[in-house]
Amino acid sequence: MRIALYNLTTTTKFGGVESFVWDLGRELARRGHAVTIIGGVGKRRELAPGVRVLMFPFIDRYRFQTLPLLRRAYAEAKLLERLSLAIAALPELIAGGYDIIHIQKPYDLGPALLARRLGGARVVLGCHGEDFYPGDTLLAPRIDAAVSCSRFNARTVATRYGFEPTVVFNGIDTNLFRPTAPDPNIVRTDGTPLLLWVGRLQPWKGVDVALHALQEIPRAHLMIVGDGETRADLERLAQELGLAERVHFLGALPRERLPSIYAAADLLLATSFASETFGIGLVEAQACGLPVVASRFGGFPEVIDEGHTGLLVPPRDPTALAAAVRTLLNDPERRRAMADAAPGWAAQFSWSAVADRVEAAYRAACNSKM
Known part of the structure; x- marks a missing residue:
């Protein structure tokens, strides 16, 4: 499959969602998929063999919050930030020949669904939190599939959107995270907890x-x-x-x-x-x-x-x-x-197990009726 992992902060910030995108991209590429990570212009570019990384300009949410009407409108400022990225990234989403556009936030529902209409890619919503905003309930039911990082989050999404995402959990690199020797600079000899x-x-x-x-x-x-x-x-x-x-x-x-x-x-x-x-x-x-x-x-x-x-x-x-x-x-x-x-x-929670579940969601999305 040709897969676009679309999330502004993947290339600009560190965090759980960002790590999820990078690690999923690596695992999907290792399995032979053509993976493109699409994010905002930033300094975070990790080693991801076989993964193409595209970065597009955007207007930071904090600039929107300097406007009096948006000073305390956190969700709306994030939505505008995401839409500013979409203006630059939409041509790629439409003409990139993707089978799947996998977004990580509801803020990106509009651009992803427009890209599906004009380019044919199926849209998968990744659910990691409660980034809801006015109008999202009109867009969410139109996606092709949804995956969630936990049962807790899936229930929250179901309450909001009326459908329950497939739980895939987040993944970890068990080749990196495994029992190992302690950091020699931290080892204690006095028994201090x-x-x-x-x-x-x-x-x-x-x-x-x-x-x-x-x-x-x-x-x-x-x-x-x-x-x-x-x-x-x-x-x-x-x-x-x-x-x-x-x-x-x-x-x-x-x-x-x-x-x-x-x-x-x-x-x-x-x-x-x-x-x-x-x-x-x-x-x-x-x-x-x-x-x-x-x-x-x-x-x-x-x-x-x-x-x-x-x-x-x-x-x-x-x-x-x-x-x-x-x-x-x-x-x-x-x-x-x-x-x-x-x-x-x-x-x-190894990436092997998580990617199996994500691939199954992608196949279901491709088989869904548009």
């Missing part, structure tokens, strides 16, 4: 919950891998709580470094309380043999085998989080059993 948090530093990620919980976990240190808009606030909070010497901000790191960091930690913490439909970091950690303590929210319960590869706690509850962490830190045998079970559990 080491906790890890990985992700973008956004308000709804709940990193502040992890910091408050750390007050109730004696001696433990917390490594925070990632960057984002709340970093300065979190650094100040660590100071105010008297935790500056026990909290280590490592910034954004290449994915290739993460397995050895997972191997150096005792537990991964995941503290999101909103906008979390899957949990790719949790799967990566488990694939590397690292147990997880996470909030019982969104897609997290689907990616943890509770009691066997990790524990779930109520969202935004530092005391419950601290108690679960202490339980595992005080029981090395149970923690080792979880570590041993985690890679086998995470194997269901």
Whole structure:
């Protein structure tokens, strides 16, 4: 098949959706498909053997939000950003000879459906969150197929659009994310418990919950891998709580470094309380043999085998989080059993399994009536 993976931020940002597109592109190309990644002009261009990458200009959403009427209209500003990309990218979508146009956000429904009408490609909607906007319910029922990153997200989409996407989950590279030697710069010789948090530093990620919980976990240190808009606030909070010497901000790191960091930690913490439909970091950690303590929210319960590869706690509850962490830190045998079970559990999220499900959705789309 000739496949266009169309998503503005694939080439401009780092995140779960962006990694999904790059990794899916690699796997589909490895299987013999002609894959083109289409995104906005940006600096992110990964090694993707056999994948063509096209970048088109767009107008950043923040420029739209300088307009008084759009200052607080987040969804509408993102929609306009996406439409500005479509103006430049539409000729390629129409004349590129694609069998499938796979979009990752409802914002791209209009351009993709127009390209289908004029060029004949089938449209597959990838569902990763709740990026809804006025008018999307008129467009969504016209697509040829939909896939979702979790059952939680599929139910959300079904409530909005009246159809339930096929759950394919997000995938991980199990050749990269697997048990390995710990990072030699992080290895501890004094037995200090080491906790890890990985992700973008956004308000709804709940990193502040992890910091408050750390007050109730004696001696433990917390490594925070990632960057984002709340970093300065979190650094100040660590100071105010008297935790500056026990909290280590490592910034954004290449994915290739993460397995050895997972191997150096005792537990991964995941503290999101909103906008979390899957949990790719949790799967990566488990694939590397690292147990997880996470909030019982969104897609997290689907990616943890509770009691066997990790524990779930109520969202935004530092005391419950601290108690679960202490339980595992005080029981090395149970923690080792979880570590041993985690890679086998995470194997269901390998790209081989995920791509099988995506290909099946593509075939269904091609066989659907237009």
